[in-house]
Amino acid sequence: MSNHGGKREGAGRKSGTGKYGEPTKALRVPASLVKDVKDFIRVKKVKRQRIPLYMAGVPAGSPSFLEDHVEDYIDLNEFFIKDMEQTFMVVAEGDSMVGANIRSGDILIVDRSIEPQHGHIVIAGIDDNLTVKRLQIKDSDIYLKPENDKYEPIKLNGKNRLHIWGVVTNIIHRLVS
Numbered sequence: 754m755s756n757h758g759g760k761r762e763g764a765g766r767k768s769g770t771g772k773y774g775e776p777t778k779a780l781r782v783p784a785s786l787v788k789d790v791k792d793f794i795r796v797k798k799v800k801r802q803r804i805p806l807y808m809a810g811v812p813a814g815s816p817s818f819l820e821d822h823v824e825d826y827i828d829l830n831e832f833f834i835k836d837m838e839q840t841f842m843v844v845a846e847g848d849s850m851v852g853a854n855i856r857s858g859d860i861l862i863v864d865r866s867i868e869p870q871h872g873h874i875v876i877a878g879i880d881d882n883l884t885v886k887r888l889q890i891k892d893s894d895i896y897l898k899p900e901n902d903k904y905e906p907i908k909l910n911g912k913n914r915l916h917i918w919g920v921v922t923n924i925i926h927r928l929v930s
Contacts, residue, residue: 833923839866841919843876843885850874850885852900859926861885863919878916879907885921 768776782790834840845859853874855861861876869875871890876883877897886897886907895915897907909915 833862834864835922836864836866839919840864840922845885849899849901849904850887853887854926855885855900855921855924856926859924861921862923862925864922865919867920867922869917869920874921876918876921878914878918879909880914883918888917 830837841863843861843863845855845861846857848857855874863876867873869888871888873888874885875888875897876885877888879897884897884907886899889896889898889906895909897909899906
């Protein structure tokens, strides 16, 4: 008798000792639905928090009571992220993009599913270095342009390895630490 495969006495994880502290059950899913089921489970794991959205303008002069003006509640994931699977965040460093309102310490929301186009702000890998710059395409020339006159645009010359990691879709400024 072979001791490979099948159920063996004392083999495997003990019932109730997994992540959830309870017995598990195998579930068969059609191959065509595996991605959908995994996406559903992943989304259910993310704790969603809806935040009130006040549509009434906030006066910069006299104070106004806002509670009477709640129009809706929004989920920031839905508001900021179009494609959850293809989105990531990075922290900006330096001052090369201050003209685009990106400051050191800002959080950039980046979407890999958006096709980079001329004028987009992108996260780019040049050789082994990452940078955030504005993509400029002129004829057959590609530039990564800073938004600060202290810095020169980077012209890619075909010898550089360029990889666009994604397009910046939102910038989060932290005003209060």
